[in-house]
Amino acid sequence: MTTHTKNTTNGESPEITLYTNHACPWAHRAHITLRTLNIPYKEVIIPLDRPRDPWYLEINPRGLVPSIKITTADGKLKDEIITESAVVSTFLAEMFPDSEFWPRSEEDPLMRARINFFVDTWFTKVNTFMYPILKAEGEEKETLGSQLVAAVKKEIEPLLENAGPFFGGSEHITLAEAMTAPFVIRYRAYIDGSLMPASLLKGLEALPNYSKWSKAVCGESSVTYVFDGPEISKRTAERLAKMKAEAK
Ligand SMILES: N[C@@H](CCC(=O)N[C@@H](CS)C(=O)NCC(=O)O)C(=O)O
Structure with missing residues (x-):
């Protein structure tokens, strides 16, 4: 497991685990979003050249990467799983607003x-x-x-x-x-x-x-x-x- 420890733009420290594979373009979307928004995360590489382990199918029953697990410092989110790359990136963009990356709907x-x-x-x-x-x-x-x-x-x-x-x-x-x-x-x-x-x-x-x-x-x-x-x-x-x- 690799840990990326940069602070978020708003100073809060959510715990995010990204289940990924660096060869996957869809997972690459999540990496770009996390890095651009400066969100700290841990990464777990999921091998794609063999059937998924049962523990991963519990996280994402579709067996695909990327998925994220998130727990926020304020306790509002606890071990929530988000899957599907577009959904993951949009969720992160809305959780950690940055008007250059993805303006809030009321903003623009x-x-x-x-x-x-x-x-x-x-x-x-x-x-x-x-x-x-x-x-x-x-x-x-x-x-x-x-x-x-x-x-x-x-x-x-x-x-x-x-x-x-x-x-x-x-x-x-x-x-x-x-x-x-x-x-x-x-x-x-x-x-x-x-x-x-x-x-x-x-x-x-x-x-x-x-x-x-x-x-x-x-x-x-x-x-x-x-x-x-x-x-x-x-x-x-x-x-x-x-x-x-x-x-x-
Ligand atoms: N629609 C999904 C596609 C994700 C996807 O196809 N990931 C591939 C790797 S690039 C995968 O996990 N494949 C595993 C498999 O099909 O068993 C997304 O956007 O997240």
């Missing part, structure tokens, strides 16, 4: 709507290409790669017009980045590991708003501190090879 409902729309767009219009590209080979990989670039150009580029460098003109990471950064940074690792075509990088770099934003995202320590690109790329390549062998 429009910004919340904009962030929600951005995240929805990323996952419905762009990220749907990621696994098909990873699985494809040769010409098909290239074609899907250019379709992803076209989707970023059409759907994401206009939403990043006022990025500064983060979403909505923010100088700091917002929930929009916490939700999408695990994938933005994986695209780079997959291109480096030849699992995604190099033409994808060229296409994305030619988009001025996305290019500036993604560079800022991938340079943030809250995004990089648990991310090992070559290792993730290697593991993904192994998983894909296994899936292909099983399909034969």
Whole structure:
């Protein structure tokens, strides 16, 4: 178990345990949120290459990471379990308010709507290409790669017009980045590991708003501190090879 002991922005000390695996993009969302909001936590790594232990299935009956367990210093929450990465990050953002990361609804409902729309767009219009590209080979990989670039150009580029460098003109990471950064940074690792075509990088770099934003995202320590690109790329390549062998 690793312990991260930074203080929270408001000085209170909740006890949070994050059940995670550093290879998981969904768990990565929780890491980014915890680190950005400066929330102390302990981490328990859940191995994903074997069936979950019964004790973990009691925490999360779905057997997935991430999950968190939280007890607050004021005793209002005692060993509460929260699961599902978007729910975990939004819960933390509301428990530990930081108006740059996720404004309170009464403060700025429009910004919340904009962030929600951005995240929805990323996952419905762009990220749907990621696994098909990873699985494809040769010409098909290239074609899907250019379709992803076209989707970023059409759907994401206009939403990043006022990025500064983060979403909505923010100088700091917002929930929009916490939700999408695990994938933005994986695209780079997959291109480096030849699992995604190099033409994808060229296409994305030619988009001025996305290019500036993604560079800022991938340079943030809250995004990089648990991310090992070559290792993730290697593991993904192994998983894909296994899936292909099983399909034969
Ligand atoms: N919708 C879930 C997805 C989480 C998820 O799929 N986690 C994967 C690792 S990346 C997992 O725990 N897989 C274990 C399994 O399927 O047995 C979330 O957003 O938290």
